Amino acid sequence: MQHKSFGEMQCAIARSLERVGEWWSILILRDAFHGLTRFNQFQESLGIAPNMLARRLNSLVDAGLLERRRYCERPPRDEYFLTERGRDFRPVLWALVAWGNRHFSPDGHTLDIVDAKTGAVADPVLVDRLSGRPLEAPAFRVVAGPAAADPLRARYAARSAQSEEGSRA
Template sequence: MQRASFGHMQCPIARSLERVGEWWSILILRDAFYGLTRFEQFQTSLGIAPNMLTRRLKALVEAGLLERRLYQQRPPRHEYVLTEKGRDFRPVLWTLLAWGNRHLAPEGASVELVEPETGELVDPVVVDRRTGRLLTEGVRVVPGPAADARLRRRFGDGINL
């Protein structure tokens, strides 16, 4: 069954899913944050078929989230390193980790985030970069300057979240 493409949609969530919405992609990015860079490392960590890993790595490179770098000439071998765009995905992973611990781990957390200097647990949240205000409620989704007529009709004056 052919997967639908969301790349043509104006919605930033749909466009994001087009790049990282396939579960292997998010797990590859997770492992890249954990320091893995080589094909064999990703394959061992994930237990993924080589052909699937090849496709996902290629897609992440094409999306600009990973950079493919030659680390050995003979035979040619490459590593996959997070780009700035890829590193910018870190807060998404952190909040996904926290959400999973909070709602999907009845046995308790298997992985946690801690402050490096103190060892105290970190609880990631989403805040407004400009004001530092915690964004749990009280925001409004409005059409942006590049919104097409369809999005302008859909959101009108905005939707309170």
């Protein structure tokens, strides 16, 4: 079954999901961060069908998150490496680890993010790079950006007006 494409939507979340929204894609990226590069390594780690893995790897290459490099001509074999765009996904994965640990780990954490020098467990938060302040509501909110089309601007303007009205009540 073919899903709707989000690639041309105005929303940055939708555009991002077009590239990594299929769960196998995120798990492949996770494994790539752990140093896996070869088809058989991904397949062994994930237990994924070969045809599905090939589609997901091709999709991640097409999205510019992985780079394919040939390491054997006969038979043709490729390795997959994170690109700069792919490496930029690391904070998203770490946020998922922290969120999953907080909400879906009844038996305790299976993964922790730690300081590489001290081994101290980290508690990741998303912060504004300019101010260093945690990105938390109500101090921060989402607004339409400069490239937003009029319908998106109108939708966010209406939400902003509603939230201002609610804060006055």
